[in-house]
Amino acid sequence: MNYTKATARSINGLIVRAEYEGIQPKIGQIFFLEEDKEVRLELVGVQKSDVLVLLNLSEYNIKQNEQFYSRGESLLLPVGEQIMGRVFNSFGQVIDGGALLKNPDCIPVEDDTNSHYRPSTTNSIIETGIKVIDFFAPFVRGRKVGIVGGAGVGKTVLITEMMHNVAKSGKEISMFVGIGERIREAYELKQTLDENDTMKNTIIYLGQMNDSAALRFLVARSATTVARYMRDSSKKDVLLFVDNVYRFLQAGNELSTMLGESSSEGGYQPTLFTDISRFQQNLSTSDIGAITSVQNIFVPADDTSDPAVIEINKQLDSVIVLSRDAYEQGMRPAVDLLATSSSLLIPEIVGKQHASLVLEVQKILHKYKSLEGIVAIIGQGELSLIDQNYFRRAQELIAYFNQNMAVMEKRTGVPGEYVSRKELLDKIDSIVNGG
Numbered sequence: 001m002n003y004t005k006a007t008a009r010s011i012n013g014l015i016v017r018a019e020y021e022g023i024q025p026k027i028g029q030i031f032f033l034e035e036d037k038e039v040r041l042e043l044v045g046v047q048k049s050d051v052l053v054l055l056n057l058s059e060y061n062i063k064q065n066e067q068f069y070s071r072g073e074s075l076l077l078p079v080g081e082q083i084m085g086r087v088f089n090s091f092g093q094v095i096d097g098g099a100l101l102k103n104p105d106c107i108p109v110e111d112d113t114n115s116h117y118r119p120s121t122t123n124s125i126i127e128t129g130i131k132v133i134d135f136f137a138p139f140v141r142g143r144k145v146g147i148v149g150g151a152g153v154g155k156t157v158l159i160t161e162m163m164h165n166v167a168k169s170g171k172e173i174s175m176f177v178g179i180g181e182r183i184r185e186a187y188e189l190k191q192t193l194d195e196n197d198t199m200k201n202t203i204i205y206l207g208q209m210n211d212s213a214a215l216r217f218l219v220a221r222s223a224t225t226v227a228r229y230m231r232d233s234s235k236k237d238v239l240l241f242v243d244n245v246y247r248f249l250q251a252g253n254e255l256s257t258m259l260g261e262s263s264s265e266g267g268y269q270p271t272l273f274t275d276i277s278r279f280q281q282n283l284s285t286s287d288i289g290a291i292t293s294v295q296n297i298f299v300p301a302d303d304t305s306d307p308a309v310i311e312i313n314k315q316l317d318s319v320i321v322l323s324r325d326a327y328e329q330g331m332r333p334a335v336d337l338l339a340t341s342s343s344l345l346i347p348e349i350v351g352k353q354h355a356s357l358v359l360e361v362q363k364i365l366h367k368y369k370s371l372e373g374i375v376a377i378i379g380q381g382e383l384s385l386i387d388q389n390y391f392r393r394a395q396e397l398i399a400y401f402n403q404n405m406a407v408m409e410k411r412t413g414v415p416g417e418y419v420s421r422k423e424l425l426d427k428i429d430s431i432v433n434g435g
Contacts, residue, residue, distance in 0.1 A: 078104035129418035137318035142290035149322030180247025216251035224282035244296035318342035368394030
């Protein structure tokens with residue numbers, strides 16, 4: 001007997017505990033229902049050496065005593081030139097309504113365990129054309145940028161604009177991973193990328209809101225597996241956009257509950273740190289190319305002190321904070337200029353001019369914040385000349401960081417703007433130094 005046979009003994013949601021006969025299986029193996037190979041289960045653990053813990057990856061309701069088999073296969077994903085411009089689900093199946101792939105090469109879903117992978121050492125800056133990002137949270141090759149915000153403050157619009165501006169050159173491979181988001185948003189994203197002739201350079205993976213927790217959790221591993229392969233096979237850098245990482249952890253929390261694990265701080269799974277660390281590790285850089293990622297992070301109830309949000313932020317190089325107050329004041333994008341931060345704003349990476357300008361701008365904005373209450377009571381005219389100058393320059397800076405988005409042009413009728421990094425720094429230098 002060259003396969004493993006498993007018999008379901010207990011079922012809790014998507015978790016199936018089963019006894020097995022035959023060859024001892026390895027974690028990650030896929031089991032199939034004897035009567036229907038479309039019903040897949042992934043081995044995620046072994047208890048007492050003879051009880052398998054299987055994760056149901058299908059919508060099929062498994063029953064007690066049903067039997068499954070495995071010949072040692074892992075889940076396989078298509079790769080190669082054929083997948084460019086296509087949309088896939090967590091299994092690597094085409095879901096965009098187009099033609100099926102023709103005999104594609106396939107690779108197994110796996111985590112990155114290669115020790116020779118390391119962070120990028122080139123520190124080259126990728127220009128996004130979005131002023132507030134290029135100034136406060138520069139997009140650096142091989143690094144990780146997070147966009148943090150509550151519902152409805154513009155996270156998806158901002159990440160779509162970055163895809164539009166950065167991926168259209170075709171110098172890099174662009175990938176989008178949708179985790180737990182609405183079907184409508186995925187459709188609108190593809191439509192926007194098609195209209196702007198960017199989709200041909202893009203690969204989309206979706207584990208949508210209506211999918212099970214297992215598929216929402218799996219889609220992150222599937223997409224990052226393909227990203228690493230495309231990085232090395234094409235010898236191109238990969239730009240990976242994720243919307244959103246919080247939903248990935250939320251899916252993991254649902255699975256943890258089904259497994260009967262005890263909750264940790266904030267009601268999250270005890271493996272919270274491991275889950276996010278493994279995900280970030282999978283976005284690795286090799287000797288051949290880099291994976292540079294932008295990750296949307298939903299903030300539940302606008303609470304930035306949420307344990308999951310804090311844990312994600314710790315593992316990012318830059319954090320762009322979208323504020324509801326800024327949104328309600330009409331700022332677009334609605335970035336909190338003082339809460340946004342980056343560890344990459346040092347002369348060795350962004351240059352002396354950029355690094356010094358950030359310090360000056362932060363100084364001006366902090367002063368502006370301290371003067372706002374006074375101005376609301378006595379008016380700007382009652383401030384000292386020095387404070388009036390600070391206040392005026394801060395207002396000019398805040399106005400300058402507002403920007404029309406190209407991906408919103410069809411809705412608003414206002415053309416989008418693209419501002420080069422040189423133009424950005426020259427203008428801010430002029431404002432800061434009173435030019």
